[in-house]
Amino acid sequence: MKKWISTIVTWILAIILIVTAAAVIISKASGGEPKLFGLELKGVLSGSMEPTFMTGSIIAIKPGGDMTRFQKGDVITFKVDDKTLITHRIVDVLKNGKNVSYVTKGDNNAKPDPTPVLSENVVGEYIGITIPNLSYLLDFIRSKAGAVILMIVPGIFLLGYSVLSIRKAINQLESKTANQ
Secondary structure (H helix, E strand, O other): OHHHHHHHHHHHHHHHHHHHHHHHHHHHHHOOOOEEOOEEEEEOOOOOOOOOOOOOOEEEEEEOOOOOOOOOOOEEEEEOOOOOEEEEEEEEEEEEOOEEEEEEEOOOOOOOOOOOEEHHHEEEEEEEEEEOOHHHHHHHHHOHHHHHHHHHHHHHHHHHHHHHHHHHHHHHHHHHHHHO
C-alpha cells in the first residue's frame, strides 16, 4: 500500500511540475495569452459582460475566418487600438456594400458602445468556454516572481520526495543486510 501511495505522489508531483513548466513556457512564448488547440485564451479584465462571464475569468475565442459572418447576438473580441481588446455582444449589424461593421454592447452595460466595430478589427468569436478566476493565476504565472515560484517550488518538492524515497530504500536495504 505504501509503495502505491509513494508512486502516486511521485507521479502527481511530476505532472504538476510538467504542467506548470508548460504553462509558463506557452505563456512566455505566445507573448501574451496562451493558445490551446487553435483557440486563444483571453483574460476578462472588466465586468461589462457579467453574468455571461465574470471579471478574472478566462474565455476561449476562435480567431480567424470571415470576419463579416457574425450576426446579432454573437459575442466577438475586437481591437480598439494596438493594445486594447474588448469582448462584447453584437446588438446590430451594419452593412454598406462590402463593408460590414457591428454595433456592440456589454451584457452588463446600459448602452451600446459609442463606435461601431469594423469587421477588420474583429479578432475572433467567443465560443462559450469560460474558466472562472483563472485569469488571476495566469497573470501571476506571467510575472517573473510567479514563473520562478511555479517552476522552483514543485521541483523542490519533487527533489525532496526523491531524497526521502532514496533514503527509505537505503534503510530497507541496510536492515535486510543486517538480518542476513
